[in-house]
Amino acid sequence: MRAGIFGNEGVGKSTLFRALGGGEGTSPAAGRGAGVTTIKVPDDRLDRLAAVFRPKKVTPLAITFVEIDPGDATLLPPDTLDRIKGVDVLGLVLRGFSDDFHPPPPGGLDPVKEFRAIESELVVSDYLVAQKRIERMTKEARRDTEWTVLHKAVEALEKEIPLRQLPLAAEETRVLAGFRFVSQLPLLLVLNVSEDALSADAYPELGGAASSQGASLIRLSARIEEEISLLAPDEQLVFLAEMGIPRPAREQLLRGAFEAMDLICFMTVTGDEVRAWNVRRGTVAVHAAGKIHSDMEKGFIRAEVIPCEEFFRCGSMAQAKTEGKLRLEGKEYVVRDGDILHVRFNV
Numbered sequence: 357m358r359a360g361i362f363g364n365e366g367v368g369k370s371t372l373f374r375a376l377g378g379g380e381g382t383s384p385a386a387g388r389g390a391g392v393t394t395i396k397v398p399d400d401r402l403d404r405l406a407a408v409f410r411p412k413k414v415t416p417l418a419i420t421f422v423e424i425d426p427g428d429a430t431l432l433p434p435d436t437l438d439r440i441k442g443v444d445v446l447g448l449v450l451r452g453f454s455d456d457f458h459p460p461p462p463g464g465l466d467p468v469k470e471f472r473a474i475e476s477e478l479v480v481s482d483y484l485v486a487q488k489r490i491e492r493m494t495k496e497a498r499r500d501t502e503w504t505v506l507h508k509a510v511e512a513l514e515k516e517i518p519l520r521q522l523p524l525a526a527e528e529t530r531v532l533a534g535f536r537f538v539s540q541l542p543l544l545l546v547l548n549v550s551e552d553a554l555s556a557d558a559y560p561e562l563g564g565a566a567s568s569q570g571a572s573l574i575r576l577s578a579r580i581e582e583e584i585s586l587l588a589p590d591e592q593l594v595f596l597a598e599m600g601i602p603r604p605a606r607e608q609l610l611r612g613a614f615e616a617m618d619l620i621c622f623m624t625v626t627g628d629e630v631r632a633w634n635v636r637r638g639t640v641a642v643h644a645a646g647k648i649h650s651d652m653e654k655g656f657i658r659a660e661v662i663p664c665e666e667f668f669r670c671g672s673m674a675q676a677k678t679e680g681k682l683r684l685e686g687k688e689y690v691v692r693d694g695d696i697l698h699v700r701f702n703v
């Protein structure tokens with residue numbers, strides 16, 4: 357999974373990136389706008405499962421954060437757009453801080469305006485792509501699902517509605533996916549506030565703006581997070597508590613990204629590997645199986661399912677079976693967060 361960290365010049369992207377720097381597989385940022393870091397998603401359920409099954413390998417979820425520089429010319433030059441198209445969720449850093457060295461811009465800090473301006477760039481970019489495609493299709497006299505859904509998209513975009521807010525049928529979603537429209541990406545707003553504004557509900561109106569556009573929102577101070585990241589792990593906890601920060605930036609970003617993408621996590625356990633997988637909320641068992649292996653989807657028979665909390669209560673699969681807690685579910689079972697899944701399949 358890839359998450360973009362995007363935003364205007366000077367909003368704190370590089371600072372935030374350095375704060376994330378302790379991540380596994382970190383590659384030192386090679387110049388501006390080039391940071392890449394992969395962070396494993398901490399999940400104590402996996403640790404507890406590993407303690408029971410003692411597998412050779414434990415594989416948590418991981419998200420790769422990539423820094424996307426806006427470029428100098430216009431806000432969304434083609435290479436910036438290409439990089440945005442390459443992510444699964446877009447983190448948009450908004451400026452909510454000022455100090456002696458970084459005075460507020462004329463007119464004052466306005467993260468809501470900043471968000472609207474960028475959202476509007478995303479919308480315009482998609483509008484141009486969709487219009488161009490429609491023109492081509494008109495010449496070719498094509499009138500299929502693609503034609504219909506593109507018109508639907510253009511109609512929304514004309515009203516400045518981002519495509520992530522457009523209700524679509526499954527087939528329409530599939531057709532649109534090929535375009536990788538940028539206003540359709542799950543959006544996570546990251547408000548970078550001043551140190552002294554951390555505990556206050558800075559810019560409360562941003563919450564409303566975010567939810568009206570189907571975006572998630574987190575608040576943090578990149579500067580403080582960077583300082584904290586330089587401390588030893590036990591000192592970090594003390595410092596966080598002193599500052600009244602419930603969760604460090606990396607944890608907030610991970611949670612926020614998951615929320616924006618509307619993902620849930622299920623687990624598989626074998627003697628070899630205890631592993632976490634992610635799927636969209638509402639995914640049915642047969643598709644979840646396909647995430648593990650395409651053969652499992654093709655030859656899906658049934659899934660043995662137990663919520664991990666239930667498993668921990670039972671202590672072992674044998675006990676869970678005895679108590680009738682291990683359920684047999686069919687293709688259409690909607691997988692839940694925390695389910696342990698064992699797919700029976702036949703190819």
Ligand code: GDP
Nearest residue numbers: 365366367368369370371453455549577578579
């Ligand atoms: P980028 O252009 O988005 O990568 O922004 P930078 O990370 O380079 O930050 C721009 C400037 O703002 C730097 O001088 C940072 O030290 C400063 N800055 C970033 N985050 C904060 C913050 O949370 N508080 C304050 N006071 N300054 C910050």
